[in-house]
Amino acid sequence: MKIATFNVNGIKTRLAHLLRWLEREQPDVACLQELKALDEGFPERELRDAGYGALWKGQRSWNGVAILARGTDPLEIRRELPGDAADEQSRYLEAAVNGLVVGCLYLPNGNPQPGPKFDYKLAWFERLIAHAATLVDSPHPVILCGDYNVVPTDFDIYNPRSWRKDALLQPETRDCYARLLAQGWTDSLRHVHPDEAVFTFWDYFRQHWEHNSGLRIDHLLLNRKLAPSLKAAGVDRWVRGEQKASDHAPTWVELDLDRLTAPSPKRKI
């Protein structure tokens, strides 16, 4: 089972890219971020024609997340991150797909830093940490994936020098991510590629894609139940190389759900 996360940077502009990628890579589940469209602007029919059922949560101009499932409809669990009823931003969706719990998130960018946007980022992160604590030891397999807007370490960026003041590299941001992982989550890409620089995002400035000056900010985290199923992980870099591409590339894991450990039976003496 292949699960992917892809910040499309505008679903309307990127629909043809998205359809080409789905056709070629056939992910079973795809979590999308930055739809930048209202609910009524979501291309439900085109995706259904491509074989995908969908859940989505749009917003005018900014944010927006969706969960796609090949050959089935994702079963909605929640449409917002708990902890702040006043939060209007469309940044979280959670659904069940074939027994797997999938959380799709778009963590706030947080720039400029310091400032109210950075405060919002850290507050949102704390809510994510609190919610994740209820999922990490779940008897169900859980994956939390999306654009975390965190470069976890200096190894996850081409060169941190010009990014030192950026919200994505701040010690507070990294501490949140470290505390999240410390609950017991597996960072799939880093687990599969411990010694390799892996990037998922190359900004549009200064020919960063052409020079492979990237960042690793799209993450797929597995809870304890799911982690033993991790078979492979990677980045579909070819999507970033297309004309008029998103600044992110689809990032994925391959899971072998047959490896899900059954609840341990009561042992007879």
Place this chain on the structure above:
DNA sequence: ATGTCCCCACCTTGGGGA
């Protein structure tokens, strides 16, 4: 400070966000 690309509105340019 800058670079580029997205979306929307004071709607075909300019501003905000990333």
